[in-house]
Amino acid sequence: MSIDVKMAWRNIWRNPRRTVLTICAIAFSSLLLVFMLSFQFGSYETMINTSVKIQTGHLQVQAEGYQDKKTIRLVVPNPAAVGEILERIPHIQAFTFRGQAFSLVSSKDRTYGALVTGIDPIREIQVSRLKKLIRKGSFLSESDNNQALVGKLLARNLRLELGDELTLLGQGRDGSIAATVVNVKGIYSSGIDEFDRSAIQIPLKLFQNVYTMDEAVHEVVIIGESLSDIAEIKRSIELKLSKLDPQMPLRILDWEQLMPGLRQGIEMDLVSGMIFYFLLILVVAFSILNTFLMAIFERTREFGVLMAIGTAPARLTKVLLIESVTMTMIGIFIGILMGCMITLYFQTIGIDISGASELLSQFGISGRMHPKLSVLSAVSGPLAVFIITFFAALYPALKVRRMRPVEAMRAV
Amino acid sequence: MYLQLAWRNIWRNTRRTTVILVAVVIGIWSMILLGALMRGIAVGMIKNGISTLTGHLQIHYKGYRSDPAIEHSIADPQAVERVLNKVLPSGARWTSRVRVNAVASNARHSSGVTMVGIEPSSEANVSFIGAAVYQGRYLTQQDQNGILVGEALRDKFETKIGRKLVLMSQNTGGEIASRAFRILGVFRAEMETTEKQFIFVTREASQIMLQLDTGISEVSVMLPGKPDNPDAISELKAALPQDQFEVHSWRELLPFQTAYLRILDGFIWIWYLVVFVAMGFGIVNTTLMAVFERIREFGLLKALGMKPWWILREVLTESFLLLLSGMIIGNFLAFLSIYLLSEIGIDLSALAAGAEYAGMSRIIYPAIEAKDIFMANGVVMLLGLLVSAYPATKAARFIPVKALAHI
Numbered sequence: 001m002s003i004d005v006k007m008a009w010r011n012i013w014r015n016p017r018r019t020v021l022t023i024c025a026i027a028f029s030s031l032l033l034v035f036m037l038s039f040q041f042g043s044y045e046t047m048i049n050t051s052v053k054i055q056t057g058h059l060q061v062q063a064e065g066y067q068d069k070k071t072i073r074l075v076v077p078n079p080a081a082v083g084e085i086l087e088r089i090p091h092i093q094a095f096t097f098r099g100q101a102f103s104l105v106s107s108k109d110r111t112y113g114a115l116v117t118g119i120d121p122i123r124e125i126q127v128s129r130l131k132k133l134i135r136k137g138s139f140l141s142e143s144d145n146n147q148a149l150v151g152k153l154l155a156r157n158l159r160l161e162l163g164d165e166l167t168l169l170g171q172g173r174d175g176s177i178a179a180t181v182v183n184v185k186g187i188y189s190s191g192i193d194e195f196d197r198s199a200i201q202i203p204l205k206l207f208q209n210v211y212t213m214d215e216a217v218h219e220v221v222i223i224g225e226s227l228s229d230i231a232e233i234k235r236s237i238e239l240k241l242s243k244l245d246p247q248m249p250l251r252i253l254d255w256e257q258l259m260p261g262l263r264q265g266i267e268m269d270l271v272s273g274m275i276f277y278f279l280l281i282l283v284v285a286f287s288i289l290n291t292f293l294m295a296i297f298e299r300t301r302e303f304g305v306l307m308a309i310g311t312a313p314a315r316l317t318k319v320l321l322i323e324s325v326t327m328t329m330i331g332i333f334i335g336i337l338m339g340c341m342i343t344l345y346f347q348t349i350g351i352d353i354s355g356a357s358e359l360l361s362q363f364g365i366s367g368r369m370h371p372k373l374s375v376l377s378a379v380s381g382p383l384a385v386f387i388i389t390f391f392a393a394l395y396p397a398l399k400v401r402r403m404r405p406v407e408a409m410r411a412v
Numbered sequence: 413m414y415l416q417l418a419w420r421n422i423w424r425n426t427r428r429t430t431v432i433l434v435a436v437v438i439g440i441w442s443m444i445l446l447g448a449l450m451r452g453i454a455v456g457m458i459k460n461g462i463s464t465l466t467g468h469l470q471i472h473y474k475g476y477r478s479d480p481a482i483e484h485s486i487a488d489p490q491a492v493e494r495v496l497n498k499v500l501p502s503g504a505r506w507t508s509r510v511r512v513n514a515v516a517s518n519a520r521h522s523s524g525v526t527m528v529g530i531e532p533s534s535e536a537n538v539s540f541i542g543a544a545v546y547q548g549r550y551l552t553q554q555d556q557n558g559i560l561v562g563e564a565l566r567d568k569f570e571t572k573i574g575r576k577l578v579l580m581s582q583n584t585g586g587e588i589a590s591r592a593f594r595i596l597g598v599f600r601a602e603m604e605t606t607e608k609q610f611i612f613v614t615r616e617a618s619q620i621m622l623q624l625d626t627g628i629s630e631v632s633v634m635l636p637g638k639p640d641n642p643d644a645i646s647e648l649k650a651a652l653p654q655d656q657f658e659v660h661s662w663r664e665l666l667p668f669q670t671a672y673l674r675i676l677d678g679f680i681w682i683w684y685l686v687v688f689v690a691m692g693f694g695i696v697n698t699t700l701m702a703v704f705e706r707i708r709e710f711g712l713l714k715a716l717g718m719k720p721w722w723i724l725r726e727v728l729t730e731s732f733l734l735l736l737s738g739m740i741i742g743n744f745l746a747f748l749s750i751y752l753l754s755e756i757g758i759d760l761s762a763l764a765a766g767a768e769y770a771g772m773s774r775i776i777y778p779a780i781e782a783k784d785i786f787m788a789n790g791v792v793m794l795l796g797l798l799v800s801a802y803p804a805t806k807a808a809r810f811i812p813v814k815a816l817a818h819i
Contacts, residue, residue: 018701021697024693025697032686110582111582112513113525159479268760279442279446280442280686286431287693287694290694290697294697297428
């Protein structure tokens with residue numbers, strides 16, 4: 001250990017009380033940042049996963065322009081060909097086909113408008129959570145022909161019970177009138193009111209028959225193995241799609257394009273989080289600057305003596321910076337350690353959010369909230385603390401250089 | 413006398429005092445500013461919710477809230493009006509509406525909407541629609557075939573003013589009624605969902621279409637003064653026949669916003685405490701150092717016969733004055749920033765879809781609530797004194813002989 005480091009280390013522990021308090025301040029802010037960031041990331045992941053698993057999937061193949069217009073005419077005409085492509089792309093967990101049409105839905109004495117979705121009962125289970133959300137009755141099976149699943153709120157509005165008849169009336173792909181009668185087989189509740197109020201699912205085969213779709217579908221919904229694989233999967237699908245029929249151009253959209261509100265919601269939450277963290281770090285920085293500054297004032301005489309016996313100002317600055325960096329590192333280390341422990345604890349236990357469940361269920365978060373510890377969330381906050389405290393310490397450390405030994409030695 | 417003594421002691425070391433003052437000022441400033449912004453988001457959300465066809469309170473036929481269907485209409489609105497005239501404080505405004513789910517369609521598109529039949533003149537005093545039409549014109553009583561649509565709906569339907577739009581809904585007989593309207597005006601709303609969801613026609617037109625006669629779905633009331641008025645609600649409840657009508661306040665009608673309001677206080681508290689802890693370490697450290705620096709002085713004072721609790725009081729008074737000065741400056745700066753922000757607001761248009769996803773307005777203005785300001789200052793002062801008690805007791809416990817011998 002060089003003499004400078006040794007000196008710095010001993011200086012730190014000359015006033016243990018002050019050192020411990022400063023380290024506590026740094027540790028506290030690091031801990032808080034680790035936890036808060038993990039909490040935020042965890043809630044985003046929950047939001048994305050639930051929205052993706054209930055509504056859109058990670059990726060969708062659609063006809064060009066369908067996303068904006070949702071017109072029944074814009075179809076994927078050859079889903080089998082798309083399916084063949086998808087089979088050969090790695091990291092795809094599952095995919096399914098859906099057809100969608102806005103229709104009038106009537107029960108015995110009520111009529112509402114709703115989005116009728118044709119789903120493939122077998123494939124859908126691997127892609128969406130719909131089956132787990134069934135509260136009454138059961139999910140569609142392969143042999144079902146004229147059965148339907150209805151959202152809880154829509155069922156209430158239509159006064160539907162299991163087994164009741166439901167008339168669908170809409171417009172087919174060729175412009176003809178599409179009408180059929182189905183029976184309610186299951187009622188589900190996702191907690192997202194918008195979805196539970198306006199959606200009804202029928203078997204894809206029936207959908208294709210009624211809406212004169214032939215073999216066509218509107219969406220090919222894809223779930224990747226994890227969120228981080230999505231970009232790569234998207235690229236490889238894009239490449240293969242361009243080789244298909246150029247007459248009917250198909251597009252691949254990821255969840256950010258499918259749900260722009262969700263992505264921007266996350267961005268906004270991140271931005272407001274940043275403001276919060278910035279203010280917090282600012283307050284901590286002043287606390288620390290204060291301590292460093294005071295420590296140096298207190299030791300004015302000491303520096304005067306050191307300089308008088310020939311210590312170069314640069315060396316003094318170096319020692320002081322070693323002191324502050326060591327203190328910061330200890331604080332950050334403790335902060336990260338404790339932050340990770342607390343986060344991991346809540347990651348397994350979950351945080352009870354029943355007080356806010358009404359609010360959060362609309363974003364697809366229900367039950368308990370699980371923070372998610374990652375390298376990013378564990379390191380980025382403390383890193384910011386490190387940088388800021390380094391600069392906070394720089395000012396007093398440089399101030400020393402302007403001291404004059406004679407005056408400094410006379411200071412009380 | 414010791415106030416003066418404390419004040420002079422503080423300024424003996426200007427540099428130290430300035431640094432700690434800055435820390436307190438930034439702490440208070442960030443507490444109040446962020447609190448006001450969070451409060452502002454809530455205020456914006458609620459204002460928005462109230463003006464988007466909610467009002468301060470609503471009267472429905474019994475059962476309408478859980479099952480908003482046409483058979484739960486108020487058949488005799490005049491009876492309700494008479495009660496309103498009698499019971500509500502002067503200055504209250506109200507309007508009655510027909511509100512049903514419908515399907516809107518033109519040659520290319522169709523979509524589910526909420527058809528709202530309004531009384532143009534009284535509606536303008538109650539909800540946002542009176543001032544929201546930016547293209548074409550607002551409805552008048554005579555516009556039997558006129559319809560107002562939102563900008564987003566117009567774009568989605570690829571239509572424009574003067575074009576036709578067909579509405580379909582279930583009438584009182586359970587049959588599907590449909591009627592063609594002509595687009596008279598296009599409105600803009602705070603949220604795109606509002607623009608997509610609501611379309612407005614005159615009350616009479618909707619009543620004819622749905623064979624409602626004089627029936628209406630709801631009466632929406634704006635009260636003078638504060639939005640919350642439990643007296644008015646209980647009086648209304650007493651005056652209206654219980655078996656026919658239900659009265660709901662906006663808190664019941666806007667569960668999402670109410671839930672946000674409920675957890676907001678918790679958020680603000682947590683923020684205050686977090687900032688305080690960050691700031692508190694600095695306060696303890698500095699006070700501690702200030703005390704140890706003056707160890708000889710305290711020893712001398714004690715040797716001269718000053719009682720320990722006098723010293724305790726002395727140190728606490730110094731902290732009190734420091735905190736007070738910091739609070740005054742911090743509050744001033746916070747109010748200044750809030751004042752500046754209240755002119756322009758924070759524009760979230762770039763993240764509009766995100767703001768909408770969270771149910772927030774596009775522009776947020778900070779909102780001051782006495783409770784928040786009081787809490788922020790209270791937290792800093794109380795906890796500030798509490799953490800200064802530690803160095804203060806240290807100072808009070810110095811043993812004169814040892815302290816005097818200290819260099």
